[in-house]
Amino acid sequence: MENVALNEYSEKKPKFIKRILWKFINKTIFRLLIGKKLFFVRNALLRIFGAKLHQRVLIYSSCDIFAPWNLEIDKFACLGPNVEVYNKAKVVIGANTVISQGSFLCTASHDISKNLLPLISKQITIKDRAWVSADTFVGMGVTIGEGAVVGARSAVFKDVVAWTVVGGNPAKFIKKRVINE
Template sequence: MIWSICWTILARPFPKSTFMLWKRFLLKAFGAKIAKTAYVYSSAKIFMPWNLEMKDHACLASGVDCYNAAPIIIGVDATVSQRAYLCTASHNISSSRHEQIEKPIIIKDRAWVAAEAFVGPGVTIGESAVIGARAAVFKDVEPWTVVGGNPAQFIKKRIIKE
C-alpha cells in the first residue's frame, strides 16, 4: 500500500517525458532493478516493484498494467506499449481452495508487446518477437515471430528490412 501511495503522489502527476530519473529512483527505492536508460511512463501501474527488472532502453508505456506478483523481466530495447496487461498470477482451477498461482513473465531483448495485448503467467516472449495489438498470449512466443489474436497465433516470421 505504501508503494501505491508513493507512486500515485510522487510520480503520476509528472508528464510522461519528465522526471525519469526521479521515477527510476522511486522504483529502485522499492526494490526494482532498473537500468539507467529504462523508461517508465507515469501512468503505468506496477503492482510489486521489487518483482520488476528492466534492462537498457526497456519501456513500459502509458497505461501499462504490470501485475507482477511474480517477477517480470523486460530485456534490452524491449517495449510494452500502451494499456498492455502483463499478468503473472492466476488461480488454481483444479483446487477447491482456488489458491493463487504465480509464474514469471520474461520479455526478451528487442521484443514488442503492442497496445492492449495481454500476456499471461509463465510466458516468455522470444527475442525480437512482436505481439500484435489486443492479442492474448498464454504460451511462449518463439524469437523473431509475429503473433496476434485471441488466443495468439503465429502470423509470420519477423524480417527486418533496412
C-alpha cells in the same frame, strides 16, 4: 462436487506494509511526475522499492506496477502509458523492448484444480528487442522471445518464439519477423 466455502480462502501477503506504501506513491507522487524529462525521478522511486532498472529505462507515469521489487528492466526499454504490471512473481524485460500503451502483464492466476482456487504465480520474461503492442494481455509463465512482436489486443498464454509475429486471442503465429535494412 463437495461444498466450497470461499470464506475459508486466504493467501499470504508478503511485504504488506511496503505494498501499501508503494501503492500510495504509485497512485500519487509517481503519477504527478509526468513527461519524459522526469523519467529519472520515477526510476529512482522504483529503485527505492527494489526495482532493478538500467539507467536508461522509460516508464510512463501512468503505469501501475504492483511490486517494484519483482521488476527487472534492461537498457532502453519502455513501459508505455497505462501499462499494468501485476507482478506477484518476477517480470523481466530485456533491452530495447517496448510494452505499448494499455498492456497488462499478469504473473498470477488461480489453481482451478482446487476447490479454494489458491493463488499461483509464475515469472514473465520478455526478451531483448521484442514489442508487445497496444492493449495486449500477457499471462503468467510466458516468455516472449527475442525480437518477437505481439499484435495489438492479443492475449498471450503460451511462449512466443523469437523473431515471429503473433496476434489474436489466443495469440497465434502470423509470420516470421524479418528486418529489411
